[in-house]
Amino acid sequence: MTEKVPSTARLLVRNFAGNLTGMFGLLVIFLIITSAIFAEEISGYNPNLMDGMSTSLSPSTDHLMGTDQLGRDVFSRVLYGGRNSILIGITASFLGNLIGTVLGAIAGYLGGRIDTVLIRVSELFMTFPQLVLVLIFVTIMGQGVSNVIIIFAITGWMTTLRLVRSEFLSLREEAFVEADRAFGFSKKRIIFRHLLPNTMSPIVVAFTINIAIYIIAEAGLSFLGLGVPVTTPTWGNLLSAAQAPVVVEQYWWLWVFPAVAIIAFVTGVNFVGDGLRDVLDPRQRTNAKNKTFLATLREKLFGSRKQTIE
Amino acid sequence: MSREIALTEPLYQAKGIKKYFPVTGGVLRRKIGEVKALDGVDLDIYRGETISVIGESGCGKTTLGRMLAVLQKPTGGELSFDFGDGLKNVVGLNRTEELAFRRRVQMIFQDPYTSFNPRQRVGAAIDEVLQVHGMKDPEERFSRIKESCEMVNMRVEYLQRYPHEFSGGQRQRLAIARCLAIKPELIIADEIVSALDVSIQAQIINLLRQIQRETGLSFVFITHDVAVARYVGHRIAVMYLGSVVEILPAGALPQNAEHPYTIALLSAVPDMNLQGKKKEIVLQGEVPSPIDAPSGCAFSTRCPYVMDICKIARPVLRLAYDTDPSHQVACHLEKPPIGA
Amino acid sequence: MKDVNVSFTVESSNLHILRDVSLQVPRGSFLCIVGESGCGKSVTAQAIVQLLPDNGRVDSGLISYYESGKATELNKLEKFGREMRSFRGAKIGMIFQDTLSSLNPAHRVGRQVAESLLQHQNLSKDEAKERVIELFRKLGIPDPERRFNAYPHEFSGGMRQRVMIAIATICEPDLVIADEPTTALDVTIQAQIMTLLKNLQKSAQRTFILITHNMALVSEVADHVAVMYLGRVVEYGSVDQVLRSPRHPYTQALLQSVPSLDADKSVELKTVDGQTPSPAEVTKGCEFAERCLFASDTCKDRVIPLMTFEGNHQVRCIRLDEKGNLPKPDKAGSNV
Numbered sequence: 001m002t003e004k005v006p007s008t009a010r011l012l013v014r015n016f017a018g019n020l021t022g023m024f025g026l027l028v029i030f031l032i033i034t035s036a037i038f039a040e041e042i043s044g045y046n047p048n049l050m051d052g053m054s055t056s057l058s059p060s061t062d063h064l065m066g067t068d069q070l071g072r073d074v075f076s077r078v079l080y081g082g083r084n085s086i087l088i089g090i091t092a093s094f095l096g097n098l099i100g101t102v103l104g105a106i107a108g109y110l111g112g113r114i115d116t117v118l119i120r121v122s123e124l125f126m127t128f129p130q131l132v133l134v135l136i137f138v139t140i141m142g143q144g145v146s147n148v149i150i151i152f153a154i155t156g157w158m159t160t161l162r163l164v165r166s167e168f169l170s171l172r173e174e175a176f177v178e179a180d181r182a183f184g185f186s187k188k189r190i191i192f193r194h195l196l197p198n199t200m201s202p203i204v205v206a207f208t209i210n211i212a213i214y215i216i217a218e219a220g221l222s223f224l225g226l227g228v229p230v231t232t233p234t235w236g237n238l239l240s241a242a243q244a245p246v247v248v249e250q251y252w253w254l255w256v257f258p259a260v261a262i263i264a265f266v267t268g269v270n271f272v273g274d275g276l277r278d279v280l281d282p283r284q285r286t287n288a289k290n291k292t293f294l295a296t297l298r299e300k301l302f303g304s305r306k307q308t309i310e
Numbered sequence: 311m312s313r314e315i316a317l318t319e320p321l322y323q324a325k326g327i328k329k330y331f332p333v334t335g336g337v338l339r340r341k342i343g344e345v346k347a348l349d350g351v352d353l354d355i356y357r358g359e360t361i362s363v364i365g366e367s368g369c370g371k372t373t374l375g376r377m378l379a380v381l382q383k384p385t386g387g388e389l390s391f392d393f394g395d396g397l398k399n400v401v402g403l404n405r406t407e408e409l410a411f412r413r414r415v416q417m418i419f420q421d422p423y424t425s426f427n428p429r430q431r432v433g434a435a436i437d438e439v440l441q442v443h444g445m446k447d448p449e450e451r452f453s454r455i456k457e458s459c460e461m462v463n464m465r466v467e468y469l470q471r472y473p474h475e476f477s478g479g480q481r482q483r484l485a486i487a488r489c490l491a492i493k494p495e496l497i498i499a500d501e502i503v504s505a506l507d508v509s510i511q512a513q514i515i516n517l518l519r520q521i522q523r524e525t526g527l528s529f530v531f532i533t534h535d536v537a538v539a540r541y542v543g544h545r546i547a548v549m550y551l552g553s554v555v556e557i558l559p560a561g562a563l564p565q566n567a568e569h570p571y572t573i574a575l576l577s578a579v580p581d582m583n584l585q586g587k588k589k590e591i592v593l594q595g596e597v598p599s600p601i602d603a604p605s606g607c608a609f610s611t612r613c614p615y616v617m618d619i620c621k622i623a624r625p626v627l628r629l630a631y632d633t634d635p636s637h638q639v640a641c642h643l644e645k646p647p648i649g650a
Numbered sequence: 651m652k653d654v655n656v657s658f659t660v661e662s663s664n665l666h667i668l669r670d671v672s673l674q675v676p677r678g679s680f681l682c683i684v685g686e687s688g689c690g691k692s693v694t695a696q697a698i699v700q701l702l703p704d705n706g707r708v709d710s711g712l713i714s715y716y717e718s719g720k721a722t723e724l725n726k727l728e729k730f731g732r733e734m735r736s737f738r739g740a741k742i743g744m745i746f747q748d749t750l751s752s753l754n755p756a757h758r759v760g761r762q763v764a765e766s767l768l769q770h771q772n773l774s775k776d777e778a779k780e781r782v783i784e785l786f787r788k789l790g791i792p793d794p795e796r797r798f799n800a801y802p803h804e805f806s807g808g809m810r811q812r813v814m815i816a817i818a819t820i821c822e823p824d825l826v827i828a829d830e831p832t833t834a835l836d837v838t839i840q841a842q843i844m845t846l847l848k849n850l851q852k853s854a855q856r857t858f859i860l861i862t863h864n865m866a867l868v869s870e871v872a873d874h875v876a877v878m879y880l881g882r883v884v885e886y887g888s889v890d891q892v893l894r895s896p897r898h899p900y901t902q903a904l905l906q907s908v909p910s911l912d913a914d915k916s917v918e919l920k921t922v923d924g925q926t927p928s929p930a931e932v933t934k935g936c937e938f939a940e941r942c943l944f945a946s947d948t949c950k951d952r953v954i955p956l957m958t959f960e961g962n963h964q965v966r967c968i969r970l971d972e973k974g975n976l977p978k979p980d981k982a983g984s985n986v
Contacts, residue, residue: 175424179485182379183439184412186405193438197429366836477925507686508863510923512907534837541909541919564911578841580866581911582893596806596839635930 015279028268032261036082045074047233059253066253068241078257081233084145086265088218088234093210094154099153100160101196101203108168109159109191115165122158130155134217135226143229148221152214160206167199201276208273212266219262235262269271320354320379321392321528322415322496327351328386329373333601345600347373349552349608350387352627353537355496360522360529360558361465362543364536366575368597371532372420376499378530379417391415413443416489420501422481426473433469436488443492458487460520479510483517490521498530503538516543536563536579545636548572551608552600554627557638568630568646570613607642615647654711654725656690656881658960665929667693668826669881669937672956675874677716677824678855680848682868682889683905685878688926691861694878695827698859699730699738702942715741717824740770743818747830749810749811753802760798763816772823783929785816789846808839812846821848826850829861844871869893880937881929887963897965899976936967944969944976 016022035042038122051071059066065074094307107118125133137151172195215235221227222236222241230237235258235260242248242255329348331436332341348370355361378383383401390397391411400411419425424437430643433455440451459466461481473481482502489497499518503511515538521527533539539546548569553560556569564576598604604611610620619642630637631645639646654670668690675681683691696702698713713724715737727734738744746752754762763785764778773781779798786794789812802810811831818826828847831839848871851858862868868875868889875892877885877900885898896902907918922941935950936942940950946969954966969976 131633173619175419175421176427178381179417179419179425180427181381182412182417183442183488184409185438185442189442194427365747366838402980469903479925487780507926508865509686509903509907509922512919515909516919516921536837537909537911539912541913541915560915562903575837576911578838579911580841580870582866582869582905596808 004088004216010231016275019275019278021271022279024266025271025273026273028264029272031196032082032265032268033086036079036086039079039083043073043079045073045076047072047076047080048231049073056251057075064252068251068254074238074253074257077233077238078235078261081235081238081258082261082265084228084232084234085215085218085236085262088145088149088152089211089215089269092149092156092214093207095153095155096210097160097203097207100157101164103157104164105191105196105199108165109172109187109195111169118161121166122161125155126158134221138221138226143227145228145232145234148218148227152217156210156214159196159230160203160210163201163202163206167202168195171195171198205273205277208276210268212269212273215262215269216264313639319392320397321357322355323397324351324353324374324378324387325379326387327353327374327384327389329370329377329382346603347553347600348377348384349603350624351549351552351554353547353554355474355528355530355556356524357495357528358526359532359544360518360542361545361547362531362533362539363584364533364539364546364575365549366534366597368551368600370552372530373498374549375417375498375530375645377531379415379498380411381411381417392486409443413492414495415498416492416494416496417498417500418424418482418485418489418502420504422478422485422502422505423473425485426481431470431472431474431528432484436469436484436491440491441490454491455487458490461490461524462517464486474646477510478506478524479513482506482514486514486517486521490525493525496530498532500532501534504533504535511538518542537577537581540564548575551618553595553608553624553640555609555640556630557627557636558630559634559636562632562634562637566630566632566634566637568632568637569609570615570643570647571609573647574614607640615643617642651694651698652712652714654694654697654713655709656693656702656706657709658703658706660705663930666933667787667881667929668697669816671711671878671881673883673886674877675825675857675859677857678851680851680858680860680871681876682862682872683876683878684862684865684868685779685922686863686904686926688880688928689878690881691878693881694827695744695829695859695861697916698724698736698827699742699744700724700727701738701744702788715740715825736770739766739823740821741823741825742821743821743826745811745814745818745826745828745831747833749807749814749834750802753810753815758801759805759813760800763813764822766817767820782816782820785820786812787815790842791816801928808833808842811835811839811843815843815846815850822854823856825857825859827859827861830863831860831868833862833864840867847871865908866891866910877904880926880932882937883964884938884966884967885964888961891961891963895963897959897963897970897976898967899944899969900938902976 013227049072051067052066053071054063055071056069057063057067063073067073069075103118107115133155134151137155138147138159141151143148177190177194180194218227218234219236219239222234223240225237225240227236228234230240238258239255247254327348328346328350331345331347333343333345335342343619351370351374353361353374363374365371374384377389380389380400389400391414392398393410393414403411405584409566420561421562426432431581436455436458437451440454445454449525455469456466459469464480464483464487468476476484486504501513518529519542522529531539533544540560543560545557545559546563547554548571550571556567556572558567567573598611599609606619606621606623607625610616613620621643625640625642627638627640629635630639651671651673654668654671655666658665658667671690671694673681683694685691693702693706697708702708708725711725715722715724722737724734751760760779762783763782764775767773767778767781768775783794783798786797788958789810791797791812793848802813805813814831831847832843835843837850844867847858847860850856860868860871872889874888875886877892877898877915879900885896885901887894892901893905896905903920903922907922909919924941927940932940935952936945936954939945939949949968952968954968956964956966958964958972971977
């Protein structure tokens with residue numbers, strides 16, 4: 001037993017590389033995110049530039065996705081819109097997860113009255129239908145990208161809290177936690193350096209799922225005109241163009257492309273989440289001889305060869 | 311094993327330890343009863359000795375181990391440890407005092423598979439313990455870790471691995487090394503060999519004896535295996551339903567046991583060599599539940615020698631009939647049952 | 651069982667779990683199969699009743715069941731076919747270690763026992779219930795009429811094991827296989843159960859196979875002992891032969907690692923270095939050679955034949971001389 005043991009991180013990466021759904025999802029969102037970041041280079045048009053001469057044109061070589069009623073290039077609006085939607089999705093999910101994790105860790109480990117208080121508060125938030133809560137906050141705080149992010153975070157932290165709290169509740173009884181206490185480790189050390197790393201897997205998976213949820217939520221909100229105002233393009237408010245039946249029928253390029261973008265990105269994120277969930281299963285972690293992506297592909301296409309010993 | 315045990319001042323003393331767990335029930339979740347896991351336990355542990363604690367499930371030996379390690383507060387009674395000048399209480403200490411106590415009293419758990427953080431390399435785990443106890447110099451920590459590994463026959467290179475890469479026996483050795491690293495004075499071993507194969511168990515037992523020879527540590531060895539308890543310990547404490555019913559020197563087993571439960575326990579132990587020589591006492595019935603412990607002597611419901619007084623008054627530990635000063639029994643019988 | 655080989659497929663590689671296992675169990679006798687974890691003793695039991703897990707299979711060999719002059723090759727029968735099923739439960743009873751997971755927690759206990767009876771014999775429900783209650787009484791379950799309707803979790807460990815014994819024996823099987831039935835139980839309860847099992851065997855001249863890792867238990871109940879290591883039977887003989895004059899180095903080591911109640915405390919426990927390897931690591935020669943104090947180079951190369959000594963005491967070791975004694979150890983004995 002003299003081989004160097006790869007670290008957990010390296011094992012995870014290797015295992016994930018062998019997971020077909022995960023890799024596919026990763027590819028998709030990588031493409032979309034890159035195009036969103038390099039929107040200027042790719043599109044060549046200013047998304048807010050209104051060209052009165054080129055209104056409502058269907059897709060062509062000049063305008064890959066056509067133009068809208070105000071002459072704005074749809075392709076660049078989708079790209080820039082992607083930037084904002086993805087930003088909202090990732091940041092809101094991250095923030096919400098952060099709040100939920102910290103509160104969940106405290107509630108789960110300390111228990112007692114703090115736990116009861118936190119649980120009651122989270123239940124209070126959860127009794128309101130999320131849409132209603134969001135609408136209330138939007139009315140109070142106003143619209144805009146950063147506001148939407150904040151609102152999503154403060155209406156969505158509860159699920160992460162429950163997740164982390166239940167993980168902590170069960171981990172708390174584990175023997176190694178007892179051992180830590182027997183060695184005199186402080187509560188802070190136990191929570192942050194021992195318990196939290198062991199709960200990372202469900203947190204990470206929840207993070208990816210929430211990204212998808214928030215993108216769709218933003219889309220729905222902006223579609224209704226309640227999320228981000230139309231001046232800042234997002235996939236959602238691009239879709240809002242489809243409110244008018246005439247658009248749906250005659251100017252399909254105005255809503256189909258944003259819809260496809262949303263579907264592609266959300267599906268990609270879900271695939272990554274699935275892949276992560278498979279890979280982060282503790283049983284897989286011990287498997288050092290995991291296959292590479294190419295090997296998995298080969299096996300799926302050509303069938304595997306059974307190895308026998310002796 | 312060192313036979314020089316100072317039978318003067320104990321290193322660690324438990325007096326009248328009670329541990330009750332409330333039982334809640336009903337819609338309003340009120341307390342409807344108590345599980346008396348420990349109901350008045352007295353135990354003195356001396357320097358350099360191994361005291362084995364035996365008993366069957368529900369007797370409270372694991373709870374006793376946890377009380378001694380102060381992982382939870384006892385419901386009643388006193389725990390006192392000798393830090394150097396006399397016994398001092400160790401319950402409800404502040405952070406500095408607690409750390410000083412934990413440096414001296416360590417615990418090894420039963421399940422080797424879960425007592426290490428699965429995401430932490432074992433070397434880092436031991437290193438962390440040293441850091442928490444104030445060793446700031448990494449060089450010093452490393453040499454201490456090396457020393458502990460050598461004591462348990464573990465190669466230092468293996469320390470960069472994760473717990474799941476070791477077998478159960480190796481993990482227990484690592485757990486021992488982790489305790490030894492901070493040079494404790496007392497180690498509480500809670501069923502540490504029960505989950506291991508017999509040959510590995512023998513390795514660990516030999517290791518413990520060797521460590522005791524070399525360092526003069528005290529051990530509290532909790533087990534359900536009577537033969538192992540006798541082999542490992544200098545003295546043996548027998549527990550039944552939350553109290554200690556007999557404390558006797560290991561050599562007094564099996565012939566000079568006096569408590570009826572101990573005698574019955576011994577007769578139930580399958581043994582190759584004592585074939586046909588022992589009288590088999592098959593106990594009737596089962597251990598009563600700790601929620602409704604019988605009044606008087608806990609063993610009165612199953613004792614073949616039960617008398618009226620046994621059902622009313624709880625017997626206390628007193629010197630045994632065989633006049634050995636280190637042998638105590640808690641029984642109303644004046645003389646041990648004949649033919650034992 | 652003759653030359654039975656079983657392998658498991660784990661993560662697309664084959665692990666050779668049972669290696670040329672041959673056992674003959676005379677009718678009415680009590681055999682104990684002993685070994686540590688990973689030796690294949692449980693797999694042997696599973697192979698007999700064809701209850702190997704999905705990724706396991708019998709690669710070769712014969713498992714034969716003899717009754718009234720007729721031999722049935724059990725491993726050739728279809729796993730869930732009528733004939734095999736008629737063996738399981740009716741002719742071969744099985745007792746498992748973990749009673750909590752072997753009993754259905756959602757069904758009353760009486761029904762689970764009666765189920766076995768109704769499955770294999772033509773009785774009415776009432777007749778079956780009568781028989782179950784009678785058996786409960788015989789097995790020492792107090793208040794049997796009421797306990798018939800209880801659920802598994804309402805019983806203590808020892809009582810649950812009696813229920814399992816009831817299920818295993820209600821159809822009066824000729825062969826009972828018990829896989830570590832008392833490992834999870836307290837010593838005093840273990841004594842009760844073992845007495846019960848021994849009585850069951852003697853009273854009906856049943857054939858018993860007990861699987862355990864506890865040598866001392868073996869000494870109390872067995873007629874014959876088979877010691878297994880890494881899928882191979884390394885020693886076989888009567889209880890006296892194996893326990894009092896063990897010949898195989900592994901058997902000797904096993905016996906020496908367990909302190910007895912009157913062990914000399916000043917003597918170190920003699921133990922074996924290292925731990926049991928995985929089946930994948932050993933493919934040639936004697937499985938125990940790596941850790942054996944008496945091993946020579948040939949031990950690791952050859953297939954080790956079974957040597958028979960007087961009184962049908964079989965040992966699989968080439969280092970024994972004609973009288974069955976081992977040479978002086980080559981490596982220094984170590985204890986840690």
